[in-house]
Amino acid sequence: MYSTRFFLFTRRSKQMKNMLTIFILSLLVLSTLPSSPAEPPNVCIIGSGIAGSSVAHFLRQYSASDDPPTIGQIQIFERNGVVGGRMATVSVSGETFEAGASILHPKNFHALNFTKLLNLKIRKPSSSSFSLGIWDGHKFVFKTLTSNSKLPLVQKMVSLTNSILMFVRYGFSLFRMNNFVESAVDSFLKYYESVESRPVFKTVDEMLKWAGLYNFTKRTLQAELVDAGLAPLLMEELVTVITRINYGQSICMSGLAGAVSLAGSGGGLWSIEGGNWQMAAGLINRSDVALHLHTEIQSISYLGDYYELNSTEGNSYTCKVTVIATPLDELNIRFIPAISIPERKLQHTHATFVRGLLNPAYFGFEAVSEIPELVGTIEDPELPFSSISVLKQHNETDMTYKIFSREPMEDALLDHIFSVRRETVRINWGAYPHYSAPERFAPFLLDGLDLYYVNAFENAASTMETSAVAAENIARLILLRFSGQVDSSLSNLKRSNSCTSTLHSDL
Ligand SMILES: Cc1cc2nc3c(=O)[nH]c(=O)nc-3n(C[C@H](O)[C@H](O)[C@H](O)COP(=O)(O)OP(=O)(O)OC[C@H]3O[C@@H](n4cnc5c(N)ncnc54)[C@H](O)[C@@H]3O)c2cc1C
Ligand SMILES: *[C@@H]1O[C@H](CO)[C@@H](O)[C@H](O)[C@H]1NC(C)=O
Numbered sequence: 001m002y003s004t005r006f007f008l009f010t011r012r013s014k015q016m017k018n019m020l021t022i023f024i025l026s027l028l029v030l031s032t033l034p035s036s037p038a039e040p041p042n043v044c045i046i047g048s049g050i051a052g053s054s055v056a057h058f059l060r061q062y063s064a065s066d067d068p069p070t071i072g073q074i075q076i077f078e079r080n081g082v083v084g085g086r087m088a089t090v091s092v093s094g095e096t097f098e099a100g101a102s103i104l105h106p107k108n109f110h111a112l113n114f115t116k117l118l119n120l121k122i123r124k125p126s127s128s129s130f131s132l133g134i135w136d137g138h139k140f141v142f143k144t145l146t147s148n149s150k151l152p153l154v155q156k157m158v159s160l161t162n163s164i165l166m167f168v169r170y171g172f173s174l175f176r177m178n179n180f181v182e183s184a185v186d187s188f189l190k191y192y193e194s195v196e197s198r199p200v201f202k203t204v205d206e207m208l209k210w211a212g213l214y215n216f217t218k219r220t221l222q223a224e225l226v227d228a229g230l231a232p233l234l235m236e237e238l239v240t241v242i243t244r245i246n247y248g249q250s251i252c253m254s255g256l257a258g259a260v261s262l263a264g265s266g267g268g269l270w271s272i273e274g275g276n277w278q279m280a281a282g283l284i285n286r287s288d289v290a291l292h293l294h295t296e297i298q299s300i301s302y303l304g305d306y307y308e309l310n311s312t313e314g315n316s317y318t319c320k321v322t323v324i325a326t327p328l329d330e331l332n333i334r335f336i337p338a339i340s341i342p343e344r345k346l347q348h349t350h351a352t353f354v355r356g357l358l359n360p361a362y363f364g365f366e367a368v369s370e371i372p373e374l375v376g377t378i379e380d381p382e383l384p385f386s387s388i389s390v391l392k393q394h395n396e397t398d399m400t401y402k403i404f405s406r407e408p409m410e411d412a413l414l415d416h417i418f419s420v421r422r423e424t425v426r427i428n429w430g431a432y433p434h435y436s437a438p439e440r441f442a443p444f445l446l447d448g449l450d451l452y453y454v455n456a457f458e459n460a461a462s463t464m465e466t467s468a469v470a471a472e473n474i475a476r477l478i479l480l481r482f483s484g485q486v487d488s489s490l491s492n493l494k495r496s497n498s499c500t501s502t503l504h505s506d507l
């Protein structure tokens, strides 16, 4: 561009030529200075789940009016052929069901906003009063009434009776449990305060302390609930059933994840018609992202001022900013130089989908209709599953069920539990962290430079919404760094000096 103009002007005067030479030279000098208004930084995001897609969305949303733009190209790398990660559907005999993350809380405000923004449809659970049974391996220690009636009045009566049954068994502890959950949810709402009054957090610890949630991560759910005055029976039964369903874990899990799990058992729960993964798809679609499907990143090298990401196919990508939006715990990504984060294990949840019919004899019943729609279980190592629930009743003798278990459900076992099995689909999820108090958190900034880790927040709790909340903070952290006022304290973080070892060498 300059050279064309240069030739144009040289014909006019020698003086002009000299002036231009100086001008060009000074341009060249300027362009080598780090402060030059060069290309805006490009951002590479590893993972296309709700965390990765939300980072892209908030980066674009919060910098939409920046001129010149604060953020350049955004690329998302996804090893699978579809976006969404743990938001995924499964097809059982031609029908589609949520296979991973399935329910949203009425106060999941980012998810609600995404739904609106993307014109997605909200789905509410069809029946308000499903029956629940708590199975101890031999008998149901608690069972609500089942009603097949479609009459609203009958449904209301059944639901009222069930509330009374609950109260008779667990007493006022139920209200104490409710208060405990509500106070945690209220604290969480602080993360929706306007960006003017809400700080940008550099660490998970800081972020949790600010909302008053940090202490919950330092003690077990059991310790928190004892302090809240819950009766042991409620903890051993209902609370345990819920933590086993939502996180595949016992009440020994840390308190915050436990509270989140209990919040996910209340009323007003919802999901997205056609699949929650559409949130990720929609956010990516409208955030001007270059999406690389079937692209697994296997190494991240810091080469001074930028990162080089290599895929398993042998491609290299150059990134000013790199965001890891997936749990690192079971990955073999090589970091050069190495990074070190606290050890964390993932809880595996085996989701088994069966189209067929339960065997009433397994539960000591004569008729299938006596089996509750949701069978939860207490904590007992002998029990082969955490829960069995009816996803859909096709007719009286044909249903689709979802089973959660910590170990795979072998055919022989399923043949005991089911009298008919038309189709079985098994998914082994590296589902969420195995929570243990006190939690220790990896930093959001892994190297003190431009390598971010959204899923450091997953030690607090793992949900679609918490991923979005953490992603929003990461987007603000990135923008803060590149919008002129570089926060120097960010680069004071420790960085490992070892150059060859891989991540988790200590795991
Ligand atoms: C069975 C189950 C039930 C759940 N139920 C609920 C629920 O009801 N409600 C709720 O809110 N939450 C639920 N959760 C939790 C919820 O799914 C997660 O918290 C949330 O989806 C995490 O999103 P994420 O984007 O952080 O991670 P992920 O969704 O795991 O996304 C990470 C992505 O990164 C990709 N990836 C990984 N490594 C690489 C690599 N090297 N290169 C390229 N790509 C890579 C992965 O393929 C994946 O797509 C459930 C989870 C499970 C497993
Ligand atoms: C949801 O969107 C509305 C309108 O754009 C906005 O005012 C509100 O702050 C958003 N809520 C969250 C939690 O971001």
Ligand SMILES: *[C@@H]1O[C@H](CO)[C@@H](O)[C@H](O)[C@H]1NC(C)=O
Binding pocket: 212, 213, 215
């Ligand atoms: C958290 O615990 C610390 C020490 O145990 C205590 O000083 C602090 O007040 C607690 N914070 C909240 C919000 O409860």
Ligand SMILES: *[C@@H]1O[C@H](CO)[C@@H](O)[C@H](O)[C@H]1NC(C)=O
Binding pocket: 281, 282, 285, 286
């Ligand atoms: C992407 O967004 C455009 C509108 O911006 C819409 O027409 C299109 O259907 C979307 N595609 C997907 C896959 O969501």
Ligand SMILES: *[C@@H]1O[C@H](CO)[C@@H](O)[C@H](O)[C@H]1NC(C)=O
Binding pocket: 299, 300, 301, 308, 309, 310, 314, 315, 316, 336
């Ligand atoms: C990444 O790929 C480039 C180009 O092929 C190569 O030079 C580099 O050594 C690779 N890095 C790692 C860590 O393998």
Ligand SMILES: *[C@@H]1O[C@H](CO)[C@@H](O)[C@H](O)[C@H]1NC(C)=O
Binding pocket: 394, 395, 396, 397, 398
């Ligand atoms: C229920 O559905 C199954 C399989 O679709 C079918 O074989 C059976 O006849 C149906 N039963 C009734 C009572 O409709």
